[in-house]
Amino acid sequence: MIPYNAKSALTPFLLFTVISAYAHALSVEESVQLALQHNAELRQQALLLENARKENSARWNAFLPSISAGGGISNTHTFTPQTAAQWAWNASAGISINLQTNAPVQLMQKTLAFEAAQTQYNQLERSVVKEVILAYYALIALRTNIEILQTNLTLSEEVYRQNRINYEYGLTSELDMLRSQYAYQRAGPELQAAESSYESSLRAFLILIGADEGEPDPNAVPPLYALDLPDVQLLTDSYSANRLDIIQLEQAVQEAELNKLSLALSTRAPTLNLSETLRLSPDGSDAFSAEPGVGGTFSVSLSIPLDSLIPGSSDSLSIAAAENAITAAQIALETGQKQASQNIADCAAETKRLYETLNISRLNHQITERAYALAQDGYDNGLVSQTDLETSRQDMTAAWQAVVQAEINYFSAVYNLADALQLSVSDVYSLWGIQ
Secondary structure: OOOOOOOOOOOOOOOOOOOOOOOOEEOHHHHHHHHHHHOHHHHHHHHHHHHHHHHHHOHHHHHOOEEEEEEEEEEEOOOOOOOOOEEEEEEEEEEEEEEEOOHHHHHHHHHHHHHHHHHHHHHHHHHHHHHHHHHHHHHHHHHHHHHHHHHHHHHHHHHHHHHHHHHHOOOOOHHHHHHHHHHHHHHHHHHHHHHHHHHHHHHHHHHHHOOOOOEEOOOOOOOOOEEOOOOHHHHHHHHHHHOHHHHHHHHHHHHHHHHHHHHHHHHHOOEEEEEEEEEEEEOOOOOOOOOEEEEEEEEEEEEOOOHHHOOOOHHHHHHHHHHHHHHHHHHHHHHHHHHHHHHHHHHHHHHHHHHHHHHHHHHHHHHHHHHHHHHHHHHHOOOOOHHHHHHHHHHHHHHHHHHHHHHHHHHHHHHHHHHHOOOOHHHHHHHHEEO
16 A cells, blocks of 8 residues: 655645656646647737737838829720821829828827737736646646555455455355455446546647647646735735736726727817829820920818717717727726635635645545554454445545545645736745745
8 A cells, every 4th residue: 555644744646656657758847838839729829919019010100101103005096087096195103191190099009909919818828827737737636546546456355355265264254255345346447437537638638738648747746835825905905916817907998098099089180181193294296205294293181070079970979989988998997806806815715725624634544544454453353344344445545535636626726826816836835835
C-alpha cells in the first residue's frame, strides 16, 4: 500500500508515488505553450488584434486627401450632311480633402478599438492558460485515483485468496469467503472505469493543447499552502480595478462616449472641403497636333448639417440613442464592479473552506488507514469479521480518494482566487501563503 505521510500536510499529491512509464511527459509550461500556439480561438483573436493594431498605427490616414485622375477620347461625326470626323481627347486630375470636425475623435476611436482588442486577447489568453493548468492537475488526480483503486484491488484480492484457503481448511465460513470474492470482483470494474475516465480526459486535454501525444508529468505537483488573506474589502479595493472584465466594461463606456461625440460632430458641426481640379484638352481643331490647353478649378465649400436640429429626425434620434448607450454602458460597469467584488469575496471564502476540508480529509484518511491496519490484525487473529474488515478497507479507500479530490479542489480554488485578483498563483502564495 502507498503510505500517506500525515506530517507533510502542506505537500500535495504525496499519495501519487507509483506511476507507469510515460512515452512523453509534458510539463505544465510545455502544455501551456502548446495551447497558446495551437488554440484555435486564441489564434483567431490574434488575427483580430493584428487588424486593430494596423488600423491604429495607420489612423493618420483620416487626413489623407482624395485623389482622382481620368481621361478619355471621343470622335464626333455626322451622317448627313457628311463631314469629316473630329477627334478630341481630355485628361483631368483632382485632389480634395474633407476637414471634418470629428476627425480627432475618429483617431481616438481607433486607438480605443486597439486597446479593447488587446484586452480581449489578454482575457482569452488568461482563460486558456487557466483551463490548461486546471486540466493538467486534474489528470494527475485521476491518475492518482487509478493507483488508489489498484491498491484496493490488490488488497481485496489478497483477502479473497486468504479466505478461499481458509474456507478450504474449514477456518472461515462460506459466507465470508463469498463476501470477499464479491469485494474482489467489484474492485476490478471500478478500476477499469477509472482508467477509462482518465483516457477520455487525456484525449480531451490533448485536443485542448493541440498535441497528438503526451501525458502530464507524474512528478509535477501543484503548490498547496494555507493562505492568510487580508480583509475582503481590502482585496476588492486593491485588485478589482485590475480585472480584465472591469477594464472591458470601462472601455465600453469610453467607446459609447466617443461614438456619441463623433455622431454629434458629424451631424451638427460644419465640414470644410478643399479641392483642386486640373483639366487637359486640345486647343484647336486638330486634336492630336494642337497644343494642349491646361485649366484648373480650385474650390472651397462649407457644409453645415441641420437635420439633427429638427426634433424627431433620424439624426436627432441617433444622438438620443447614443446618449442612452452611454447610460447603459455605465449601468453595466456599476453592475460588473459589484459582481467583481462578490466574486473576490466568494473565492476568498471558498479557499478558506476548502483548505479546512483538505485538512479534515487528510486526518480522516490517517484515521481510516490506522483503523484498517488494526482491523487486518484483528481479522488475522479471528477477532474481526470479514464484513468489518471489508467495511474498514472501503472506508480507507474512500478517505484516500477524498484527500486527492480535496487537494485538486483546493488548488482550483486558489487558482480561481488568483484569477479573480488578476494575479498568478505564485503571486498569491508570495503575498499571503503560509509556508
